Structures are given as C-alpha cells and as structure tokens.
Amino acid sequence: MSTPSIVRTNTADLYDAHVLKNYARAPLTLVRGRGAQVWDDVGNAYLDFTSGIAVSALGHCHPHWVATIQRQAGELIHTSNLYRNPNHGELARRLVGYAGPGRVFFCNSGGEADEGMIKLSRLHGVAKSGVEGKCIKVLVAKNAFHGRMFGGMSATPQEKIQKGFRPLVPGFAVAELNNLQSFADLMDDDTTAVLVETIQGESGINPCTTEFLVGLRKLCDERNVLMLLDEVQCGIGRTGTFYAFEAAGIRPDAVAMAKGLGGGFPIGAIWISERFADLFQPGSHGSTFGGTPLACAAGLAVLDVIEREDLLAKVRTRGAAWIAALQQLAVDFPQQLTTVRGRGYLVGLQLTSDPASYVTAMREQGLLVVAAGNNVIRVLPPLTATPEELARSVEILHAVLVAKA
C-alpha cells in the first residue's frame, strides 16, 4: 500500500476555498507560540498582545498548563455530565472561593455562559411573578456585547450584530451604561434582571464606575431583580483582581466567565449565588461537553499559575506602570490618541480615527493587538507578560504614532 500523498496547499488558499467568510482575517498564519510570543509560518516573531482575545491568560504553552493537559489527556478526557469527576468538583470549589457562596455550572464558551444567565433570569421571573412568560424583562446597557447566540445576541444592542437575524428573543430593554437613573426608569414589575459587562470589552473598554455598580446592586436588591455580570472578557485576573467586580466591593447574583478560564482550552462557566442557585433543578439546563475532566484540568492549571506566580498582584502593579506610560503617549500625540482606558492588562486606546491602519502598522512592527468598537485598539497582554514586554509594546506604539503623525 502506498503512503497517501500529503497535498501541500498554501493556508491562505485553503481559507479562500473552504472556510466560511464570517471573519475579515489578518494576512497572517500563526504556527507556534511560547509565552507572549507567536511565530508565523515564515518564521517572523510577534509579541502577542491579543492573547487570542483575552483567552491565553498564561501566554502560549505555559509549561505547567501543557504538562497538566498532557497528563490529563492520557488519563480521562470526557465522561459526560452523567457522572462526577474530581477536576469538575475542584474547579467549582475554587471559583466559588473567588466569587463567594454559591454554585457553578460549566459550559464551553462565553456565549453559552451568557445563555445560562439569561435562562436563570427567566426562572427568577417565574419564581417572582408566579407565572411563566410575564416577568421576562432584562435591562442591558448600550453598546453591550453578550455573544452571538440568540439570547446573548438579542441582549447585544448593536445593529452590526443583530442585522439579518430578526426576530430576536423578546424582553431586552436598553439603558445607558453608568447612568443609574436610566436603569431605574426602565425597571418595572416585569423586570427580572439587569445584565452588564463589568467592563465592556468589544465596544472599546468602557468600565462601569464603582458608583454605578454599587447603585445597581442596591437597586436590584430593592426591586428583587437579579444583578447579572458578564465577565467573559474582564474576569479571571485580567484587571488585577480575579473578578473585575471585586474592585467595586460588590457581589452580583450571577457571573458569566469563559475566555481566560481555560488559558486557551475551551471552557465557560457561570457562578450563581447561594440564594438563586437552586432555581436550576435536574433537567432544567445542561451541556454535553461542559466541564470535562480535560477542560477542568486546563482551568485548574490556569488558577494554579495565577496563584503560584502571584499574577493578580503583578497585573495590578505592572499594569498601572504600563497604563501610565501609554497615557504619556496620549499626552504626546493628542491628535491621534486621545485616551487610555482600562485596568490591569485590559486596556483600550481611544484613537481619533479608524484603528485598522494602526493595527496593521503595529503588526508590521511585531506587535499584535485587536481593534474594538468606536475607534479603539484593545491591548490584552497575557497575565504573565513581563515589564520588558510591556515596555516593548509602548515603544512600538510610539514608533507607529510617530510614523503616522
């Protein structure tokens, strides 16, 4: 028998011929990564400050994470949720340790985590009003992003995301971020929940103020309305606290997480407070793949490294110095860069024009970053990024600002 011949086709050609055209991709084929660096198929190195859109929290191929996944892959990968496995229980315990008394459900993505919270809001509405289908109103914020599934997309008040997919899931009303009065005005007896990102990611790193989160917590308590936080992007240490809401000194009724949780292995989760966790009963929700031994091993390895390497404290102090350096660029180049927003390693650079040409120029200088809504560039280093790597990103941004001045 002859060995089947391997047809070597250019990756770009394969994409052109066979991959769905739902993404406008950069002309770059990545083949290898280590820490904050990635390499393309012709050997160029890049400083990866996209972290796979806030996913590769430990950088690429962290040795502890790789060894954990390799060991688990040889032991047990999947069993379904019909049975228990130790990693699932242990990861739930550790997430509860960060969030507070409550329970955890595992899924595979941020979108699924948001769907779970939206379903929780429906169950709360039934408990609150005594009937199904009446108390379903969920207040969301302008410019929010809650994923691409039907519930989350319907909760995402952005034409570019909803266009072509109507009719949407009913029941969402849009208030102004950081405007407590606008949330209060929309809240009525049929309101079951508010859903906000603690720091809006996709629309350009717009943080909720502490005052707003504290006020929202109080309003939700007074009106028996669930406070649901979407921390899919800003959670898991990205802002220098494990959950971004910790900085405001409040605790939501449920939180959605995903991106950084598996460090690159797909896993999502929702934590629900003790008070509301039992709204879900056997048969009311599920996921075939959610929380496999392998996915939970990856999540445990991420938490191990965050704790052992003291990454939360490092992200706080290194992040503050880095943001100060970026803010100096805004002072020096006000015609191009107006503000630097964010906390820790979740940073948005507000430009005065379309970020696309800046993103390209930075890539050509060896730095990968992501565009976001409203003329913003998102810079999302791995939580392990060193002061030298952060400084290098400032140098590259400086060079690009000079070149484009």
Ligand SMILES: *Cc1c(COP(=O)(O)O)cnc(C)c1O
């Ligand atoms: C990325 C993101 C989602 C969607 O997560 P997926 O894993 O892509 O489904 C939801 N909410 C927020 C805030 C996100 O940043």
